[in-house]
Amino acid sequence: MAADLLALRGITKSFGRVGVASGLDVTVSAGETLGIVGPNGAGKSSLFAIISGDLRPDSGTVTFDGTDVTRLPPHRRTRAGMGRTYQIPRPFEKMTVFENVLVCASEGGGRRKRAALELAASTLERSGLGPVANAPAGSLTLLQRKRLEVARGMATDPSLLLLDEVAGGLTEPEVAELVTLVRAVNAEGIAIVWIEHVVHALTATVDRLACLAGGRLVADGRPADVLADPLVRELYLGQAVTTGEDVA
Amino acid sequence: MDLLNAVLQGLLLGGLYALFATGLSIMFGVMRIVNLAHGDLAVVASFLALALVTNTFLPLWAVVLVAIPIFSVLGYALQRTLIQRSLGAGPLATLLVTFGLSIVLQNVLLESFSADTRTLEAGSFATSAIELNDTISLSYIGLFGLVAAVVTIVAIQLFVSRTRTGRMMRAASDDPETASVVGASPAHIYGIATAIAFATVALAGLIFSMRSSFDPSIGPSRLLFAFEAVVIGGLGSLWGTLLGGLALGLTQSVVSHYDPASAVLAGHLVFLAVLAFRPQGLIPARAV
Numbered sequence: 001m002a003a004d005l006l007a008l009r010g011i012t013k014s015f016g017r018v019g020v021a022s023g024l025d026v027t028v029s030a031g032e033t034l035g036i037v038g039p040n041g042a043g044k045s046s047l048f049a050i051i052s053g054d055l056r057p058d059s060g061t062v063t064f065d066g067t068d069v070t071r072l073p074p075h076r077r078t079r080a081g082m083g084r085t086y087q088i089p090r091p092f093e094k095m096t097v098f099e100n101v102l103v104c105a106s107e108g109g110g111r112r113k114r115a116a117l118e119l120a121a122s123t124l125e126r127s128g129l130g131p132v133a134n135a136p137a138g139s140l141t142l143l144q145r146k147r148l149e150v151a152r153g154m155a156t157d158p159s160l161l162l163l164d165e166v167a168g169g170l171t172e173p174e175v176a177e178l179v180t181l182v183r184a185v186n187a188e189g190i191a192i193v194w195i196e197h198v199v200h201a202l203t204a205t206v207d208r209l210a211c212l213a214g215g216r217l218v219a220d221g222r223p224a225d226v227l228a229d230p231l232v233r234e235l236y237l238g239q240a241v242t243t244g245e246d247v248a
Numbered sequence: 249m250d251l252l253n254a255v256l257q258g259l260l261l262g263g264l265y266a267l268f269a270t271g272l273s274i275m276f277g278v279m280r281i282v283n284l285a286h287g288d289l290a291v292v293a294s295f296l297a298l299a300l301v302t303n304t305f306l307p308l309w310a311v312v313l314v315a316i317p318i319f320s321v322l323g324y325a326l327q328r329t330l331i332q333r334s335l336g337a338g339p340l341a342t343l344l345v346t347f348g349l350s351i352v353l354q355n356v357l358l359e360s361f362s363a364d365t366r367t368l369e370a371g372s373f374a375t376s377a378i379e380l381n382d383t384i385s386l387s388y389i390g391l392f393g394l395v396a397a398v399v400t401i402v403a404i405q406l407f408v409s410r411t412r413t414g415r416m417m418r419a420a421s422d423d424p425e426t427a428s429v430v431g432a433s434p435a436h437i438y439g440i441a442t443a444i445a446f447a448t449v450a451l452a453g454l455i456f457s458m459r460s461s462f463d464p465s466i467g468p469s470r471l472l473f474a475f476e477a478v479v480i481g482g483l484g485s486l487w488g489t490l491l492g493g494l495a496l497g498l499t500q501s502v503v504s505h506y507d508p509a510s511a512v513l514a515g516h517l518v519f520l521a522v523l524a525f526r527p528q529g530l531i532p533a534r535a536v
Contacts, residue, residue: 052429078431086429093424095415103419106412116412143387158432 003066004026005030005191006160011050011060013215020046021057022215028160033192035202035223038212039235045087047212051193052084053077080107081120083153084162089145093138097148098131099199100137101155108156117131120155124191127151127181142173151180160191169199178203199227211235254505255498260386262497263394264459266490268452268470269477270400271445277533278421279335280389281342285350287471289446290453294355294462295320295361297454298368312454316447322437323446329531331442332435350467357464360420370458393455400448401490407444417441476519481528491530519521 004027011024020043028034038044049055051062053074062070069077078084092100098120105111105119124130127147132140137148146166153161163182167175179201186205187190196202202209202223209223211232218235219226226232268290275281281291293315330349334341370389377385408414416437416494420427424434456462456470475495479494499518504511522529 054425073428073433075428075431075433078429084429086426090423091424092419092426094422095418099415099418103415103427103432104430107416110431152430 004063005065006193007052007063008047008051008214009063011047011057011062013046013055013057014062015049019043019215021050021060024060024216026210026217028191028193029165030159031186031189031191032208033186033194033206035206035209036195036212037202037209037226037232038196039197042212043215044212045164048084048162048193048195052082052162075107078156078158079110081157081159082162083108083156083158083160085146085149085153085164085166087164087166087168089142089149091137091140091145091148091152096134097137097140098124098133098146100148101129101151104152104155105157108158110157119157123151125157126160126184127154128177128206143170143177146170146178147181150178154185154190158190160187160193161192163192163194163196165196166194167180167196167201170198175201203227250383251502251505254501256384256386257499260390260394260497261493261501262494263397264354264390264455264493265473265477265497266453266493267393267397267400267448268456269474269481269489270397270404270486271447271452272471272474273478273481273484273486273489274404274441274445274448275520276478277486278417279331279438280339280344281331281335281346282339283445284343284471285353285467286449286474287469288350288357288467289449290321290456291357291462291464291467291472293450293453294368294457295357295366295464297451297457298361298366300366301528305396308368308373308458312451315454316450319450320443323442323444326446326501327439327442328435334436335374354464354467361464363463363465365461365463366457367461368454368457369391374458389455389458393452393459396455397449397490397493400451401486404444405486411425413437413440423480473515476515480519480522480529482532484533485529488529488531488533490509495530498532 006028008024008026011021013021036044046055048132050057053072061068064077064082065078069080101123102116103119106116109119111119124133125149129144129147132144140148144210149166170178173222182192182205194202194206206223208221209226210217211219211226213235219229219232257275272283275283296315297311300306301308301312306314330345331342334345374389377387379385408417416427416432420432420434420437427434427517477493477496478489481488495518496515500511500515503514
């Protein structure tokens, strides 16, 4: 197999006495889809923040596409090909949907003038947002906002897309639509790392599933195997049933 | 006819207020910073022009062309070094930093140029006027201020709505963290916004110094007019700032026609009335 697209080695991060990562190792190959589950407070959001550069680890390295990016700010990582979405969609509310995507195409995607317009237009088409291209992003429905999050990630022309609970809060048919979109993105050769509480959305999409608990991976492998793991069932699935959705 | 003259003079003065307030409006709109050194920066521009005119053979128009790019570079550098560091620490930190900058600038000017009141000799440009009739004459410098304000604000609006960097400015103004996730460097975008703000404050400062005398400590009282123009017009809206500047100039000029001593007070009262009854301003902000 080719060299890893993304590799986290020995990542440790704590806030005071609360550890969110302790000696974490994660690798993602080019074009791969990795789903990450874990109980609330397992460090999933911190993991994304460390990968995307919002958070700097206390120790350990983040390597992306053969380069050590541990000390790079978020915008440089985006330009290097790392797209991400937020759990709670954060569109530029006052700008149109098209402008939202155009900004990504010209900044993260590095496209100029006509090429940026074309990438933005094709991204909207591929993500099913064509009909609302000229609407202010603040006026979108939740599903459309989630689509816009993915579309913005796509428009930065990534080789890796980090999805942070994009299926959360959606109805079943909406989850199915989003899964279709994510699979289409992956079919273009873009690797996906997807944190999600809606487990069946993950199992319908990913090649590999990992379970994060207490700041380290407690399981990592084929989705069916990971979900059958007694520790995972106890840690995560049991709790998810009783506590419901993670809103943190 | 005298009243008509007061109205026209008010519009000319208001144009200059609007131009002067543009930089304050941009910095607030993009970075949510109230730059308390804004007035002092205009005064620095006046003294810079004075020094250049006195010590070089540059004509005044060339001084204007030199001072504006100097201020842009200064703005970018100041944002990247001083202001960006304070942004993370919340609104109070930026207020304190710009307040400190204001004090430093005033004292540097005082050390370098003494407390004397100065004027910038602008020759026939400063004294010539278009005589419409016996009572109405429009000074070149006044017209220049109004035209410069309108051109500057239209140009910035076009820049912000049409260009790639302008779009990023709106995005960073909306949500800097997300802007960095889509691949833009907020610090760089903020630097450009500050460079534009400093260029406009330099131009306004130069026009001020051709119209009236100045001294190192006049900055804060000028800042007040810019602040009033921004608030009357609506925080974060450039068209609002243009309208706010014109409203302030008009109020001062028309009241001055009846009672010169109450002119500035009348402007303050309009400002207070807007704060009390229409705090969002005449034209509330949409983007930038």
